[in-house]
Amino acid sequence: MDPIGEIVAYEQAALAAISNVTDAPALEAVRVEFAGRKHGRMRDVQALLGKADPAERPLLGKRFNEAKTSVETALEARQKELARPKSIAGGLDLTLPGTPLRLGKKHPLVQTIDELKDIMGRFGFSVAEGPEIEDEWHNFEALNIPEEHPARDPLDNFYLAAASVAAANAGVPASASSGPVLLRTQTSTVQIRVMEQQQPPIRVVSLGRVYRPDTMDASHSCMFHQMEGLMVDRSVTMAQLKTVIRMLFSSYLEHDVSIRFRPSFFPFTEPSVEVDIPWGDDWMEIGGAGMVDPHVLAAVGYNPDEFTGFAFGLGIERLCMKRHAITDIRRFYENDVRFLRQF
Numbered sequence: 195m196d197p198i199g200e201i202v203a204y205e206q207a208a209l210a211a212i213s214n215v216t217d218a219p220a221l222e223a224v225r226v227e228f229a230g231r232k233h234g235r236m237r238d239v240q241a242l243l244g245k246a247d248p249a250e251r252p253l254l255g256k257r258f259n260e261a262k263t264s265v266e267t268a269l270e271a272r273q274k275e276l277a278r279p280k281s282i283a284g285g286l287d288l289t290l291p292g293t294p295l296r297l298g299k300k301h302p303l304v305q306t307i308d309e310l311k312d313i314m315g316r317f318g319f320s321v322a323e324g325p326e327i328e329d330e331w332h333n334f335e336a337l338n339i340p341e342e343h344p345a346r347d348p349l350d351n352f353y354l355a356a357a358s359v360a361a362a363n364a365g366v367p368a369s370a371s372s373g374p375v376l377l378r379t380q381t382s383t384v385q386i387r388v389m390e391q392q393q394p395p396i397r398v399v400s401l402g403r404v405y406r407p408d409t410m411d412a413s414h415s416c417m418f419h420q421m422e423g424l425m426v427d428r429s430v431t432m433a434q435l436k437t438v439i440r441m442l443f444s445s446y447l448e449h450d451v452s453i454r455f456r457p458s459f460f461p462f463t464e465p466s467v468e469v470d471i472p473w474g475d476d477w478m479e480i481g482g483a484g485m486v487d488p489h490v491l492a493a494v495g496y497n498p499d500e501f502t503g504f505a506f507g508l509g510i511e512r513l514c515m516k517r518h519a520i521t522d523i524r525r526f527y528e529n530d531v532r533f534l535r536q537f
């Protein structure tokens with residue numbers, strides 16, 4: 195065979211042997227056979243070069259060096275491969291970096307709700323729950339909102355059609371499913387449910403969704419969240435109401451917050467106030483509050499001469515917007531991960 199043929203044959207045989215071995219000892223044997231310094235076949239091929247025609251030597255030398263490099267590179271690469279932990283059946287390579295999983299997070303409103311429950315818990319308020327589909331007794335009547343009151347206008351409420359109601363109320367006690375029902379417009383419904391079940395002293399909060407046929411804009415939504423608070427005992431005062439709300443806001447917003455009470459009217463509180471917090475150079479209404487109206491205490495069977503109470507209903511979105519400087523309430527409902535990821 196001519197010297198070039200020898201070099202090529204050597205190279206091919208070496209590369210084939212290297213790729214055929216399956217463990218490190220076998221590879222070492224191949225290395226000794228093909229590239230060993232003392233008796234390896236590489237030396238035999240190199241020896242041929244010395245016998246070749248001097249005119250051919252430069253070309254042969256170049257080709258020999260190429261073969262030598264490719265064999266040495268292949269040996270090194272195969273050695274690294276065999277040093278890696280074995281892949282398991284199915285070709286899964288355990289040494290490859292994993293695909294990162296992005297962890298989900300709680301929605302900012304859920305985070306806010308959790309935090310508010312926590313703060314109110316430290317003030318001694320426990321959490322009460324109520325249904326989102328309500329009857330007129332809990333949403334209106336017991337809250338001193340009589341039949342002819344404008345707040346009961348069908349245009350201002352989401353009344354439900356009978357068929358959907360039957361389905362929604364499956365499993366709900368019969369008392370709640372007779373008569374018209376609607377999506378609750380306020381969490382004040384839960385005040386009634388709690389007082390129907392328990393005797394004073396009462397300290398509860400209830401947080402959840404409420405529904406109103408409002409036009410959506412930057413600060414209004416037809417569905418939003420409220421936190422209701424109720425405290426009833428023998429001598430509950432308006433001063434306690436203001437203190438609890440101020441401490442709640444200061445704790446949630448993590449700085450001392452001044453609040454403003456504006457005289458207002460709610461059928462179920464007397465006196466009633468609107469609660470404002472500073473918003474830039476202005477004030478922002480964050481909810482309503484007041485002393486529980488004696489009519490309401492009587493409606494649930496309490497003695498209004500014995501007990502007094504305060505109640506408040508606050509917009510959870512607005513509190514969260516204030517803390518995080520969010521300027522549009524609609525961001526909460528769009529499920530845009532670029533927004534949600536920031537909380």
Ligand code: PHE
Nearest residue numbers: 380382482483484505506507
């Ligand atoms: N329920 C009232 C509203 O939604 C707020 C409120 C709650 C006012 C409790 C007074 C007492 O506007």
